[in-house]
Amino acid sequence: MSTANTSESPPFYVSIEHDYLALTNEVVLAHGANIGRFWIYGQDALDLLNRISTQQLSDLKQNEVSLTVQTTNKGRIVDLLTVANLDDRLLVFTALEAKDRVMDLIEFFSFDDDVKLEDCTAETELYQLIGYQAPTKIASFLTDESNVPDINRAKQISINNEPIVIVRTGLTKIPVYQILALNSGKAIHSKITGSGVPFVGTKALEIFRIENGVPAFGSELSERFNPIEAGLSNAISFDKGCYVGQEVVARLNTYDKVKRQLIRLSWNKPGIQKGDIIFFEEQEIGEVTSCIKKTKEVYIGLGYLGRNLKLNDVKIGLKRVSAKVLKV
Amino acid sequence: MTTTKRKSRPPLTITISEGAAEHVREFASKAGRPTADLRVAVKGGGCSGLTYVLDLVEGPEEDDKTIEQLGVKLHVPKKSYVFLAGTMLDYSSGLNGKGFVFNNPNAKTTCGCGTSFGV
Numbered sequence: 353m354s355t356a357n358t359s360e361s362p363p364f365y366v367s368i369e370h371d372y373l374a375l376t377n378e379v380v381l382a383h384g385a386n387i388g389r390f391w392i393y394g395q396d397a398l399d400l401l402n403r404i405s406t407q408q409l410s411d412l413k414q415n416e417v418s419l420t421v422q423t424t425n426k427g428r429i430v431d432l433l434t435v436a437n438l439d440d441r442l443l444v445f446t447a448l449e450a451k452d453r454v455m456d457l458i459e460f461f462s463f464d465d466d467v468k469l470e471d472c473t474a475e476t477e478l479y480q481l482i483g484y485q486a487p488t489k490i491a492s493f494l495t496d497e498s499n500v501p502d503i504n505r506a507k508q509i510s511i512n513n514e515p516i517v518i519v520r521t522g523l524t525k526i527p528v529y530q531i532l533a534l535n536s537g538k539a540i541h542s543k544i545t546g547s548g549v550p551f552v553g554t555k556a557l558e559i560f561r562i563e564n565g566v567p568a569f570g571s572e573l574s575e576r577f578n579p580i581e582a583g584l585s586n587a588i589s590f591d592k593g594c595y596v597g598q599e600v601v602a603r604l605n606t607y608d609k610v611k612r613q614l615i616r617l618s619w620n621k622p623g624i625q626k627g628d629i630i631f632f633e634e635q636e637i638g639e640v641t642s643c644i645k646k647t648k649e650v651y652i653g654l655g656y657l658g659r660n661l662k663l664n665d666v667k668i669g670l671k672r673v674s675a676k677v678l679k680v
Numbered sequence: 681m682t683t684t685k686r687k688s689r690p691p692l693t694i695t696i697s698e699g700a701a702e703h704v705r706e707f708a709s710k711a712g713r714p715t716a717d718l719r720v721a722v723k724g725g726g727c728s729g730l731t732y733v734l735d736l737v738e739g740p741e742e743d744d745k746t747i748e749q750l751g752v753k754l755h756v757p758k759k760s761y762v763f764l765a766g767t768m769l770d771y772s773s774g775l776n777g778k779g780f781v782f783n784n785p786n787a788k789t790t791c792g793c794g795t796s797f798g799v
Contacts, residue, residue, distance in 0.1 A: 400724060400725075403723075403724055403725030403726075404724055404725060404729075425727065425728045425729040425789065425798045460724070461723075461724025461725065461729065461730075462724060463721060463722055463723045463724060463757065463759050463760055464721060464723065464733075464757060464760075465723070465724070594725060594726045594727050594731075594791075594795075594796065595725065595726075595727075596724070596725065596726070596727070596728070596729045597727065598727045599727035599728075599791050599792060600727075
C-alpha cells in the first residue's frame with residue numbers, strides 16, 4: 353500500500369477565523385493529502401467504470417470530468433469518485449482512505465477487459481486552489497488563460513517541462529481547482545509558494561465542507577448509506593441502464609423509498625460528537641455524521657434525518673442539545 | 681481413532697444441457713460458422729455485479745479452459761471459471777422468455793431480469 357507524499361496540513365495557519373475568511377472571500381491553497389489518485393489505462397477503462405458506477409460515463413469526452421459513485425451490489429456507497437478523461441488514460445480521485453478498496457473492486461470486476469490500474473498517489477503532488485478569486489489566480493500561474501479549465505473540465509499542460517493536470521470540479525459554488533504535478537512538482541511548487549496565496553488549515557476546510565453540505569468518506573459516505581440520501585443525485589444517471597447496485601438505486605428512486613436525507617445542523621453548546629443521536633420529542637430520528645466548532649459559540653455539523661420530517665429544531669445527544677436543522 | 685468416509689463429490693466443471701447444445705449448433709449454423717465453439721465468460725457489471733457473456737469463437741484464447749460436451753466445445757477464461765465452476769448451461773423456451781439460462785451454484789444473488797449475479 354502506498355502512502356501520500358503530500359504534506360500534512362496543520363489545523364490552522366494564522367487562526368481558524370483568518371483561514372476561513374481567506375477561503376470564503378479570497379483564495380487559498382490546500383495540500384491534497386487526503387485525496388487518493390490513480391490512473392486507469394486501456395481501451396475498456398471508461399466502459400468498465402460505466403458498468404460499475406452510477407454516472408453515465410461511456411460518453412465522457414476527452415478532458416471532461418464527471419462525478420460518479422462506486423456502489424456495492426446492494427446500492428450502498430463505496431466512495432464518490434471524480435473521473436477525468438485524459439484521452440490516453442483516466443485520472444480518478446477518491447478519498448485516500450477509500451483508495452485501496454476502490455482499486456481492488458475495479459480489479460475484481462475487470463475480467464477480459466483491456467484495463468490497467470496504476471496508483472499514482474505517492475509519485476504525484478496535489479494542491480487545491482479554492483476561492484472566488486481562484487479563476488483569476490490560476491490564470492496568473494498559468495500565464496495563458498486558455499489553460500484554465502471550465503467547470504467539469506481538465507487541462508493537461510506543462511510548466512518548465514513539468515507535466516501538470518488541472519481539474520475543476522463543481523461540488524461547491526466556490527471554485528475549486530485540483531492541481532496535480534506528475535513529476536517532482538518543483539515548478540508548480542515554486543509558482544505556488546511565490547504567488548502569495550496563503551495555505552489553509554484543515555479546520556477551516558472542514559468548516560467550509562460542512563457549510564456547503566459536501567459529504568465526506570467515512571462520515572456521510574460509507575456502506576451504511578446510499579447515494580440518493582447522501583445528496584449525490586447529480587452523480588447518478590437514472591436512465592443509463594445496468595451498473596453494480598443499479599436495481600436497488602432505481603427502486604429507491606422510482607418507488608420513493610429513500611428513508612433518510614442529508615441535513616446541516618447548527619447549535620451553540622459543546623459536547624456533540626460524530627455518531628450522536630438526533631431526537632425529536634424523545635424519538636430517535638437521525639444521527640450526526642460530522643461536527644466542528646465554527647466560532648466561539650457556534651457549532652455546525654452534518655447528519656442524516658428521516659426524509660419526510662420537516663423539522664426546524666431538534667435535540668442532539670445525551671445532553672439533548674438544541675440544534676437548528678438546515679437544508680443542504 | 682475413527683475415520684470418516686468423505687462423500688466423493690463430482691469435479692466442479694461446466695455442463696451443457698442437450699437443449700442448450702442444440703441451440704449453440706443452430707446459432708453457429710445460422711451465423712455461417714457451423715464449426716464455431718462457444719466462449720462462456722463473466723464480466724463486471726449488471727445490477728448484481730457480474731454478468732454472463734456468450735460468444736461464438738473459432739478456438740480457445742490463451743489461458744482458456746476447454747470443456748467438450750455433446751459435440752460443443754466450451755472455452756472458459758481462467759478468471760471467469762472461478763465464478764462459473766459447477767454451472768449448468770441450459771436453454772429456456774418457456775413463456776417467461778427464450779434464451780440461455782445459467783444455473784450457477786456460485787450465484788448468491790441475481791438481479792430481477794436474471795442477467796447478472798453476485799457471489
